[in-house]
Amino acid sequence: MTKYNSRNRITKASNKPVRIIECDDILDIKEHHVIEYSWVLQLEFRSFKRLENMIDIKPPRGNNFDRLLRASGLYPLQAKTLDTIQINVGKLCNQACLHCHVEAGPRRTEIMSKDIMAKCLNIIKSEGVSNVELTGGAPEMNPHFRWLVSELRNNDILVKVRSNLSIMLEPNFTDLPEFLKNNLVEIIASMPCYTRENVDNQRGRGVFEKTIKMLRIFNELGYGGSGSPLLLNLVYNPGGASLPGDQISLENDYRNILIERFGIEFNNLFAITNMPIGRFKNNLISDGTYDKYMNLLVESFNSRSAQQVMCRNLISISWDGKIYDCDFNQMLDLACDHGAPSHIVNYTPGAMVNRRIVTGNHCFGCTAGAGSSCSGALAIKIDARK
Ligand code: SF4
Ligand code: SF4
Helix, strand or coil, X not given: CCCEEEEEEEXXXXXXXXXXXXXXXXXXXXXXXXXXXXXHHHHHHHHHHHHHHHCCCCCXXXXXXXXXXXXXXXXXXECCCCCEEXXXXXXXXXXXXXXXXXXXXXXXXXXXXXXXXXXXXXXXXXXXXXXXXXXXXXXXXXXXXXXXXXXXXXXXXXXXXXXXCHHHHCCCCCCHHHHHHHCCCEEEEECCCCCHHHHHHHHCCCHHHHHHHHHHHHHHXXXXXXXXXXXXXEEECCXXXXXXXXXXXXXXXXXXXXXXXXXXXXXXXXECCCCCCHHHHHHHHHHCCHHHHHHHHHHCECHHHHHCCHHHCEEEECCXXXXXXXXXXXXXXXXXXXXXXXXXXXXXXXXXXXXXXXXXXXXXXXXXXCCCECCECCHHHHHHHC
């Protein structure tokens, strides 16, 4: 049986009193120790070697996320079902935003072919998947985008498009809103703030104005109204290295301000955490704030959010047909593993349900505070079901 010992100490690394836990096997730490344990992790991020010298136990190495999962009784993280497939149809984008974890931009050449799309379609149909999310880059820029949407809708599959909206003001794309409406496609649009300054700082000069213009166009088409089947959802993410605020309060603020200032309606606001990967991670490293941000994510680990992480219900397919547990793993090129197929050419029906999920320390971005997913906060969904 594991024996625990704990004591307080002022550390040189943080100048704060910290409870240090000693035990026979650190992997046996239970849920009620998670708070203290996260302090240990915090120190490890800041000063791994100093911590090792300071206490008698060996601090955890490697995948610290799995260690907290174990402490929460969730290890190994396993999928529950497969109700959604995300397809990243390419990294080409008309924007190059600071926080972009895809590192998308106008010069990217990775684009999904029609042949790969057709294979994805076969998997979707054979699995009876009811939701498909198209992402990019700007997914609309894939030359086969309309073909894929039409095929999915012909098979009664609900299609969601994650759009930056501004692409639909570019030549050759201005008729897309009508096309999306005719196919009852749900729009999920990035809008990190309701002020011009913050949006333009994060997403590029002039993006705020284009976003407002496009939201009005979608409203005129019938999107975003209460009770309308044409769903228009907005995505908020913090401007820097902090966690998003409360999703419900943010949604109320957005609703009041967008209707008052611009006459714009929308359905839901999804508050998401910036993931410590890709361009956002590079910016944190160049600002010298990467360690601080990781500490914040680790300290804020919430086992209720961890229960609901989106990889338990979906898979993500990249432009070249590789299969991932989520969009973030895709960006890190951590393909499905532990016996699950990692490419659509090896796909076998039913292979993804109950698969073991590939995790890493970036997963703390999904489990911090109220949690984060492509559909916003996670823990409030649990609360809402209570
Ligand atoms: S965040 Fe979205 S709009 Fe911005 S560069 Fe990335 S894919 Fe494009
Ligand atoms: S980063 Fe991906 S694999 Fe990790 S918890 Fe989040 S959704 Fe799951």
